[in-house]
Amino acid sequence: MSDEENPLYPLRKKAVSPVPTSFQSSVANLINQAQVQSLLDYWIDERTSLGLPEKPISAYSSEKAVQQTQEIVKEVEFDRTVRFDWNKRRLRT
């Protein structure tokens, strides 16, 4: 039995994501928020201190844009390609 095998479930294989580890957070962000880069509270504060709107009028502030992106993700079956778990909102790894 190899080290990776589970003694309780010896036939269960460890799932391997088709997405390289270093890409996983970017892919999950793209699906969850329609943007690869997250807009953190720190930068929202800095934006307002510069007199900019809290969030730009892009997917950062548009639920509709995020929903449409997620529907397109399903339509082109990208979620299947990257094995995205819609319940847990992350890639299966």
Add this chain to the structure above:
Amino acid sequence: MRTQQVHPVMIFWGCMISAVQPFVEKATRFSLQRLGVALEEMPEATCCPDPEISRTLGGDLWLTLAARNLSIANRASRDVTVICNGCFETLSKANTELSDKAVSDKVNPILNRHGYEYNGSSQIYHMISFLHDVVGLEAVKSKLVQDVSGLRCSPQYGCRVLRENLNLTPKFDRLVEILGAELIHTDTERLCCGVPTMYADPDFSLHQRSEVKLREIKQAGAECITLFCPACAERIERAQVALRSEGEDFNIPVVNYLELLALCLGASPSEIGAHLHRVPLDPILERIRKTT
């Protein structure tokens, strides 16, 4: 010289400028306003999406989301101006691919279900060509109230601008020169900043790309690096922070051209968030002086 009011431009901010470089967004808004350019933002834009990860893993998603963004500009009858080299690559390449009717015929049924239609009517400008060709070099020059005479600037063009055969690098150089800066060219100025390789091999990206570039720029005596691409900026600034922990203190400010332009158009450093850089912009700010 062009007329005072340039036609409205629909700007595509991308994710990095909005999310981690608001000082570039502020400088852009300031500069375009001073140049008489009416700025429109692209409503409900999504990620361009990025040409590395999304395109590699899901070409169909990459093309469809890019087409969705382009169709927003199509609907508003606007051309698109892009600052980020990555967004520029995605949107311009997608625009080219979609000009093949067979390709757009595959994408449009998906877009139609969401109320969009790609029709190919929008041109994609990099901010370099927008400033140089649409606003016009002389028009930009006529609005400058300050300059950075003698500032030794190393240009970081960014690889995607080099790949496109658009003659952007000489335009980039001319835009820097009208601010009074002296361009310091180096052998590694066309070397990748390190972004694409950092996903696969962070150590290679840091030491074989960013550090090599920084070392040569320092040896050439440049006081700062100027660029348009926010990904290059993020990489080269972060690399300097990482290399500090290894005893290498390059301390070379990395400034977006639009920040330099805003300063020369009369913006105060605090107004455009110059203090938000990880490597202080002091050597640049010390050089700013009123034009006579």
